[in-house]
Amino acid sequence: MATRKPTLREVAQAAGCSLTTTSNILQGRHELYRAETVERVLAAARSLGYRPNMLARGLAKQRTFTIGLVFERAHAVLTQNDYAQHVLDGVIEFLLPLEYDVKLITLPAGRPDSIWRRLENGTVDGHLLLAPVIDSPLLEWRRHSRLPVVSVGSLLPPNLGIPCVDVDNEGGMRMLTEWVIQQGHRHIGFVKGHPLHWSALQRERAFRKTMADYGLPTREEWIFQGRYTIESGRQCARELLALRERPTAVICADDGSAAGFIQECLAHGLRIPEDLSVAGFDDEPLVHPLCPNLTTVRHDKHRVGYLAAQLLYEQIETGTLRDDSIALPATLVIRKTVAPPSAGQALVAPQIPSKEVQR
Amino acid sequence: MATRKPTLREVAQAAGCSLTTTSNILQGRHELYRAETVERVLAAARSLGYRPNMLARGLAKQRTFTIGLVFERAHAVLTQNDYAQHVLDGVIEFLLPLEYDVKLITLPAGRPDSIWRRLENGTVDGHLLLAPVIDSPLLEWRRHSRLPVVSVGSLLPPNLGIPCVDVDNEGGMRMLTEWVIQQGHRHIGFVKGHPLHWSALQRERAFRKTMADYGLPTREEWIFQGRYTIESGRQCARELLALRERPTAVICADDGSAAGFIQECLAHGLRIPEDLSVAGFDDEPLVHPLCPNLTTVRHDKHRVGYLAAQLLYEQIETGTLRDDSIALPATLVIRKTVAPPSAGQALVAPQIPSKEVQR
DNA sequence: GTGAAAGCGCTAACAC
């Protein structure tokens, strides 16, 4: 039809009034004007098929109603990142009714310069950092920015001044570890997560801490380096199977490695949990068909995204940069891959620490 | 540091020259000016930490260097949509080096009005429609837009004038069906895909067409309504198991339903492929651990996204709206869930049609 | 070689 998108000016002309009037009315400030004027403007806009140019509005208002979702290079491939997908879903769910848009910002390799261009170019009102990895350059860059920001999926060290939202990795892992201990295990191994993820670090730390709190030793040869993948779990299992002495239980930092670990153990004739108890973390739906009986820790990634978006939104709307973080509680999902160690294995009951930390 | 982002004007002042000069130089038109001037401007920009405001540039240039990735409501939840993830990856891969950004546009329910606002608000240079479903309102809306557009993941009817990129569903399904037939099967069932997906329609059509071409009847009681999900596959298997007469092979419109179908059959004591051959489509990595032996059809979703982005990009850059589509060839992945029907079952060799369609 | 000036489409003081 129309050869070009109609502008506010044309609406004003059609309605026979000024730009201001038109702009105000179209922004919903109806009470400022006579009902008749309002109606005329609205009608004109409708009949012309007017849609505001958000670019122009953004320039004038200094607000874009868009947030930037910043991916690390490592996460850029969404496909390999179930976590990111759930978080993104949550983000979108929160922002959709607010008429905010989401812009995907994938950091190019290249010079810091071109990275800056992508981050701080006036097109977003704030940044959601998707699981920044340990020593990510992102964090340093952020220090030079005055835009609101929230880290989602990584609980960063508080001294960075960036509010974070994630599951309570430490609380969840403590809960899981305690439960394994309470099943009677004293010889417990651990499959670590991806070495660059804060969550991996935190889960490992909580495991060690809990073991120590219960007076149980952690043997370094039973600590394996996973990478949050099925294949890495398999590899760790192979390493375990090569050992002469084995733990009676192994806790994995995530479900993927747990599934791989279990598969490999089964392939080598071990029975789970009779010969070895294995636990995961995340209650990952994708892993579930593979390993339906996995005892694990569930948390709500979708909600993590939702809350992170909310936190960011509040910062944007109020103009205040806050830096309090949210660690969402996790819940233990008891299924069948963890059982008391079988007879003949060490079963000395561990001593219970005086102060039991919940959550 | 700086209280606000420096503007072009400040750079110009610092460099002691005009806005025009500064703008031109910063856009790379160095040859217009004396080397000394160029250097002065560049130095000023660098020392101020200048980064252009893309909003302002967009307004002036009428180009945003952003494309909109438009999700149907049904696809909004990325999590449940492995396809979308791969496509998105491909899109990002293509656009990243071009300094184009991607904006996620999730269509709100609501009035057409608010949908329009999100689509046509000046913030994107073109739309990538993510697998529009059959009779999607999107397609109608698109007719009123003059922005470049590409449909990715749905090969739409050509009369819509929208260029499309997807796997060649019909060619792939024909190839698969022919192969099953060539294994000696004459009684072949089919699990349909999601009723609202073009791909599902096309796969079903190709199945029927191929059967007909080979002079084989399709029995409607052996055509089941799947939904591109594991659970729907299970359901279809239950329906099949309730029948007195069964086909010797079942082709599923996707790997998910194939996996569910197989699981359910196995659970009821059927042996695959001895008692029933089953084939899938997509070579879905997520399904692979569940059903590693699945005979299926592979295609490159990542490439679909990549090419779609490229097609859109070309439209944007050249300003020409084209409407040729791309159907990427698929390849047959022969594994173990399809075998010749066992002795005792009908084995009359089907007649080969005179003209065998490849691809 | 360089710069003044007129937009891009919209918003928001501030007048009337």
Next chain:
DNA sequence: GTGTTAGCGCTTTCAC
């Protein structure tokens, strides 16, 4: 109640 005007930050024609 309604309109005038001066930007928002950048690009670009056209003159000097």
